[in-house]
Amino acid sequence: MSERTTSASWASGIVKALELEGLDCPAMFRTLGLDFTALDDPDARFAQDDMTRLWQLAVELSGNTAIGLNMARVVRPASFHVVGYALMSSRTLAEGFERLVRYQRIIAESSDLTFSLGAQGYALRLTVHGDHLIPTRHSAEASLACALALCRWLSGRPIEPRQVLIQGAQPKDIEPYKAAFHAPLVFGAAHDALIFDPIDMQLPLPTANEAMALLHDRFAGEYLARFSGSRVTHRVRQVLCRILPQGEPKRETLAQALHLSQRTLQRRLQEEGTSFQALLDDTRRELAEQYLAQPGTTLLETAYLLGFADPSNFYRAFRRWFDVTPSEYRARVSDARTPACTTPAR
Template sequence: MNAIATDRVKLAPGFWASMRRIGIAPHDILRKCCLPLSMMNEPVVTTAQYYAIWQSYAELVGDTAAGIVRLATAFETAQYPPAALSTFHARDYRDALTRMTRYKQMCPPEHLRMRETDDHGLIDLEWAHATQPGPSIMVGTTLAYLLELGRRGTNLPLTAQSVSFVGEMGDTVVLESFFGCPVQVGADVNRLTLRRSDLDLPFASYNEELLDILTPALDRSLTELQSNQKLSDKVKWILVRCLSQGRIDIQSIAQTLGLSDRTLQRRLTEEGASFKQLLADTRHAQALAFLADPSREIKEVAFLVGFEDPNSFHRAFRSWEGTTPANWRAAQEL
């Protein structure tokens, strides 16, 4: 388990340049989300500021789908940070995506998880530590960029097998034209599904000498970040991924971390935390995030945060918020 939990998000060096390239003035974005113009020169922002920047871009660009396609195809290779540059010069598409999912850990809040089946390569976008998911336009741009990466690297007009998004994405016809496949919205997961055979395609931009320089440095940076991460943050990240899998106990989490349950509890105590409280806090945060989506039934939310019995969820929620899930949701809509 290697996720990096932090509330500091790095803006890619070419982010603002890409905005200018598609006709969106950075100062208009910052003014719209009430952030100082000096932030154009800040390489690191908070998660809340990062979300606000993306949401402002969505409002300025109009249709979410159009904004996704415009930005995903606007990045200049010369402006890639080292982690992204290593993906562009990877050996093949699989190597590029493997590097992307690995080094994305150094730049939360989103987290990429890749796996392969007999016929497909699947990349899921999840949330490493944030209590709220990011704006739809950010999610869409991330998955669109992964396909664009393959197209640029192979010099082939690759298409996806399927794409699914949790949130609304605007004009899905625009997205289906870009991805070359059906696009589902209102799904349970943000997922890009590729043909496994495409992952074997070599990159015309492969540069072994550059990778020999970049890879050790990137791996050292990732290792340093992981070693500095608090154990309680690691536990919360695992809990977010495992809540809907049924009964969760300290033994299973300790096993995932390669620790005994006694060692895990002792180290959490040293950090001023406890497994019971981390589980409650994680359930609470995730419940609020899911309830903010009016399309989800409360019974579904109870299951997603690890309660088999809806009545147990109602009791826990009342202890957290002093009201019922239904009343809390209604209050947010006022």
């Protein structure tokens, strides 16, 4: 079974966060049987389960149950591999987060990330997976704290979320969370997420550079293609994007395109922690967001581009994905992208 991995860049960020507690990270790596020198190799990868063991050992040694929040104090674009520089050159934070979602697997395969506009604002939602070990809460909390710190670092403004959702139970001491997020906290939530004001997400970034953004997109795309080339999940997504406009995709057609039997395709996807139906649903959802962001594409065209023979099936699927109709979603995207004359007082 293929292990989910984390980039050396992200692992280095974790190490810096642990060193803030005075922990001896080289010794911890030796205890866990990990290669500390691999942190200097930008193409090195660490198993997600090993990062879980690292967090567990760090809490045991430090006694700090909110240790993941330290990541906010060390985050820089380099923590996100080449993806960080693509974010840095984006026009807005919203555009940057869209890039982050697109290239997330470069940073860590263990994390599923979505960024979408809802009734409460823009939601950056995170789910962390493990292979044999259940990920600790510190991994997700570190990611949330990092994402917010990056917002503040890139924008040069003290951005505060409208709300922070944390899956973990409320700890005895919530002061570290208040200090890290400066926002209403919801513990025991259904998922981990940051909810942002659309205005904050749409203001131009001082680091924006369209030419550099395109260059970093190319580098990130090439890395992802090289890294994902042997992964069936990546190849299935590529084929789905190509054949969806031809109608409802069949598992048999997909297997033939990949030169695999249907049984082998199913087994390989299971080994990578997913299924044909899950990938089909995820790919359609991601493409739906892209199509509805283009004013010239009608809802009927979008339904057919996503392979829905019956538009009503598209509308039902869309409500399941986003809890709104396609028309309502498009209106929200349009409203969010309309420049505001003034910034409301906070």
